[in-house]
Amino acid sequence: MPFPLVISALSAAIPSHAPDRAADAAPIPMVLIDDQLRARPIGLLRLSASAEGRRAELSFLEAAPRAASGAAPGVSTLPLSQVLALVAPAWVIDPLSSSPPAPALVPSLLPALAPPVPPQRTAEEVIKEIEAIGALPTHAPAKPGADQPQPAAAPAPPPLTSFRPWVRLTDGQRFVGLPARIVDDAQPAPAKPDDGQTLLWLHNRLGMMRLPIESIARIALGPITPLPADDAATGDVVILANGDRIPGFVDAISDSVTISPPKPAGKPAAPPQPTVVSLDQVAEIRLSNPPEPLRGGVAWTSDGSVIAASKIELDAAARRASLVGSALGTPADKPARPAGASLDIADIRAVAPEAMSLSPLSSIPIADQRAWPGREAFDPVIIAPTSPVIGSMLGADDIVLPGPMSVTWTLPEGATRLAAYLVLEERSWAWGDCEVIFALAGPDGTERVLSRSRLNAAAPVAAVNLETSPRASLIVKVDPGEHGPIQDRVVIRHALVRLEPGSKPAAKQARPR
Secondary structure (H helix, E strand, O other): OOOOOEEEOOOOOOOOOOHHHHHHOOOEEEEEEEOOOOEEEEEEEEEEEOOOOOOEEEEEEOOOHHHHHOOOOOEEEEEHHHEEEEEOHHHOOOOOOOOOOOOOOOOOOOOOOOOOOOOOOOHHHHHHHHHHHHOOOOOOOOOOOOOOOOOOOOOOOOOOOOOOOEEEEOOOOEEEEEEOOOOOOOOOHHHOOOOOOEEEEEEOOOEEEEEEHHHEEEEEOOOOOOOOOOOOOOOEEEEEOOOOEEEEEEEEEOOEEEEEOOOOOOOOOOOOOOEEEEHHHEEEEEOOOOOOOOOOEEEEEOOOOEEEEOEEEEEOOOOEEEEEOOOOOOOOOOOOOOOEEEEEHHHEEEEEOOHHHEEEHHHOOEEEEEEOOOOOOOOOOEEEOOEOOOEOHHHOOEEEEOOOEEEEEEOOOOEEEEEEEEEEOHHHOOOOOEEEEEEEEOOOOOEEEEEEEEEOOOOOEEEEEEEOOOOOEEEEEEEEEOOEOOOOOEEEEEEEEEEOOOOOOOOOOOOOO
């Protein structure tokens, strides 16, 4: 049953049989991702579903072919069962050049429906931005003195070019804010710490949040160098602002962090003593809590937060967005969610009516990666957010294949389709020329080629939309072209896997000590 997502654009609803009134609407420029993972720009009018799910329909304006002749776009409708997500116009990728976007890649909308699609950053620009962020000092929130009032909420977020602390839960929700380490006695009882087992977090829009450490995957308090991929699998890790790492088991988080050392082999002469460090000295905490699926409706916001809600309302006329309730409920072992929050509609980057219908390819573990035949050494795959500051829409991080190689994923249960953009980085246009092959491998090891895409300076972007099979091995190969393996650096961007309804998530396990 779809959750009650409501997106309305007008105080007076536009009937689907009255396309002549489309010009009176105030549509929201967005990209519609349908149940076949096809992405097309639209002007959103209304998306509504009753709580009983008896009526679920999307109404929107679309640049039909007749728009080229000057005719006004008509109102189209689509059942909510055919809507996987709505994202900002930047989801559609242009050829990463200063020239106008190719019509085949970025379908044009009427100027009244959408602003120009902003140019996409190359990985080189992302790396420079990461380096610039890493050079910024880490500012821990100062402890207020006796003459300083206790802040009632987190301060306004800084500009998007600077780092802001955030916490990510095991289900993928992400909240930008600050740890509320100082709690006055006058605060309500639910806001008081619970022996270090509950993180108190202040979000600029959602207010005070109580997050049990069993539900937390990562706390980023300052910019640091990324951890090796295998560090997160060995247990908890605390990274200090000076770069030192303390592995072990995080017992408590409050004004300080308590870390028990890893269990030594054999029987120690004396029990090892835990390490206690002030939270002011911590840049990041990674907890090895097992991941959980992101359920229900989800909104991605402009500050980088990812918020699950049982009901989302967008009003284009009032330019407001409302997040109501929680799809996960508020049992004792779950972080409590606010009853509701109101945002400016410009703060919404993406919404997904049912998050369990989509899985970013970047979130699926890589089963195998190896060099192109004939090459002994290779650089491994890089997983990086589209924006190092606010993350990736729909959680679809960039997958960077640094050169000719083969990468294998085991697709999850219920996987039926995959869509992505393949991008040859602009810095590789001089000599880069390669073929990207998508294939499925059967149990006997035989491969079935799904697509072949040639990338070079003349055609640096290609889109794929492929039918897949559950639990099959997806193989992506980068084969060198005319100029050999030079500068064949490919980015798989906005890669999504569609999951059929009813796919059962894995049972949650306890964090290993």
